[in-house]
Amino acid sequence: MMREMSLGMRAGQGKMTMIICNDHGMQGALSVSPDLKKLINSQQTMKPYRIIEYEYLGDITHIFHVSIEYAKKYELPDEAILPLPDDYPEWVMSLVRVCEKCFEARLG
Numbered sequence: 001m002m003r004e005m006s007l008g009m010r011a012g013q014g015k016m017t018m019i020i021c022n023d024h025g026m027q028g029a030l031s032v033s034p035d036l037k038k039l040i041n042s043q044q045t046m047k048p049y050r051i052i053e054y055e056y057l058g059d060i061t062h063i064f065h066v067s068i069e070y071a072k073k074y075e076l077p078d079e080a081i082l083p084l085p086d087d088y089p090e091w092v093m094s095l096v097r098v099c100e101k102c103f104e105a106r107l108g
């Protein structure tokens with residue numbers, strides 16, 4: 001079975017997905033909900049977001065940042081760490097990638 005294990009991984013836990021940012025060049029990519037990406041690009045004040053992680057055999061394999069609205073829309077549970085599923089659900093497939101430096105800048 002093929003899984004894209006690099007999606008949203010922390011650096012150091014394997015190969016991180018890279019992205020080329022107009023401002024920061026080659027950077028690690030974070031998986032976020034599309035509305036969060038819009039907020040980052042629009043320079044608006046960042047809204048609160050939820051971090052949801054996938055865990056497999058005791059390791060965190062994926063880290064996702066989603067807006068509260070997005071979490072509600074897909075009825076994501078409050079628990080932040082979920083077991084890695086066999087197939088990615090729609091809410092994961094709908095995530096988009098952003099430069100981690102841009103994301104951090106918007107949170108600072």
Ligand SMILES: [Zn+2]
Pocket residue numbers: 021022023024025027099100101102103
């Ligand atoms: Zn950037």
